Amino acid sequence: MRGIGRFLSIANKMAAVVAGIGLVQVLTIASSFSQSSNPRSLDELYKIRDRLVTELEKPASGSPEPTLLSGLIPLGGNPQEKLIQQLQAVDVQILVEQRANDNLQQAVRLANRAVETGKQQNQSIASSQQTQFLWHQALNNLQEVPQNSFLAPFKASKAQEYRENFTAATSQVRQAKSDFLAEVARESGLSEKASIGICHLSRECVNLRGDVPPASPASLIKLPIAVALMQKVEQEKISLNQEVFVNRGNFTEDSATKIVSAKNYPLKTLLEEMIDRSSNTATNQLIDYVGSDYINQFLENRGYQVTRVNFKLMGEKIMPSNPGSGPNRVTVNELTEMMVQ
Numbered sequence: 001m002r003g004i005g006r007f008l009s010i011a012n013k014m015a016a017v018v019a020g021i022g023l024v025q026v027l028t029i030a031s032s033f034s035q036s037s038n039p040r041s042l043d044e045l046y047k048i049r050d051r052l053v054t055e056l057e058k059p060a061s062g063s064p065e066p067t068l069l070s071g072l073i074p075l076g077g078n079p080q081e082k083l084i085q086q087l088q089a090v091d092v093q094i095l096v097e098q099r100a101n102d103n104l105q106q107a108v109r110l111a112n113r114a115v116e117t118g119k120q121q122n123q124s125i126a127s128s129q130q131t132q133f134l135w136h137q138a139l140n141n142l143q144e145v146p147q148n149s150f151l152a153p154f155k156a157s158k159a160q161e162y163r164e165n166f167t168a169a170t171s172q173v174r175q176a177k178s179d180f181l182a183e184v185a186r187e188s189g190l191s192e193k194a195s196i197g198i199c200h201l202s203r204e205c206v207n208l209r210g211d212v213p214p215a216s217p218a219s220l221i222k223l224p225i226a227v228a229l230m231q232k233v234e235q236e237k238i239s240l241n242q243e244v245f246v247n248r249g250n251f252t253e254d255s256a257t258k259i260v261s262a263k264n265y266p267l268k269t270l271l272e273e274m275i276d277r278s279s280n281t282a283t284n285q286l287i288d289y290v291g292s293d294y295i296n297q298f299l300e301n302r303g304y305q306v307t308r309v310n311f312k313l314m315g316e317k318i319m320p321s322n323p324g325s326g327p328n329r330v331t332v333n334e335l336t337e338m339m340v341q
Helices: 002-037 042-057 079-118 125-143 152-187 218-235 267-276 280-290 292-301 332-340
Strands: 196-199 205-208 243-246 263-266
Touching (some): 079 125, 079 152, 125 152, 152 196, 196 332, 205 332, 218 280, 218 332, 263 267, 267 280, 280 292
Antiparallel strands (some): 243 263
16 A cells, blocks of 8 residues: 555656646656667666656655645756656657657558568559558658657658659559550550540549640640630630620631631630530630730640640631641640649
8 A cells, every 4th residue: 555655646746747847848858868868769768767666666855745836836956856857758758669669660561561562463553552552651650750769760761762662653553554544545446646644633643645745736725725715714804705706817617616707706605616516717716815825824824834825727728817836735644634623
């Protein structure tokens, strides 16, 4: 009973210390104590804690019990109170090291699993994604190792290795998906130069030659024109019912459109005809309405490095007047990003 009472007395004193000096001061004490005692492992911390508890269990040399008031005042030079501070500091550092050790061990386990998964022959998309996921989780656990832990140097040495492996696994996933798209292209009878891009709204994308501009964008160029038009309409508060005169110089052959030159049409009609019926005449008029400089500046501002609208569209024989200069350019990757936006 005497030993239990002694332990409770120590615990009460520690509680008074924590209440009086606060968590920030406890962590400061832990840091200074760690530097002065220079422990280098969790086992050493356990030994130090055992030694401090033993010291505190020795009979007191007539020191008065701390009161509530004294617990709220910074501690003085009482030896027993200093021991309590040191014990609290050691306990804080032990918690830090236990957390660091748990996270490090989990990171190593995940990394080992990632290595084994990556060794499998004939990697599928699913197995490549599993390897990528394991490296990602291993990195997350590694990042949870506190910087003030004994294990921080080991964390730093492993972090670069894990990041490189995660990058390699991510590339493997992209390659596996690209191989799948190449198979789709072959089975669909597409050209060997065909480009395919697929994006989720979360921006998780995969592509086949997605960054290779086609020889001629043809009607694909109508998408960035539509996007730039909607930007202009939004910024300048223009009604889509506003009518626009279609100049004769913008006429060229169209397959199935109701747009004719020398007539007014609402903006929304020109936009619908350009997208729904691939009207070249409507496209040429909208290029004039929005302006090539505006369109290209908008594309550059939005981060599109390749896509540019420099030339109007033409049918079989009829070239529009003032057609522009330079080729139109797009990539599948940039077009799919526009669709996501």
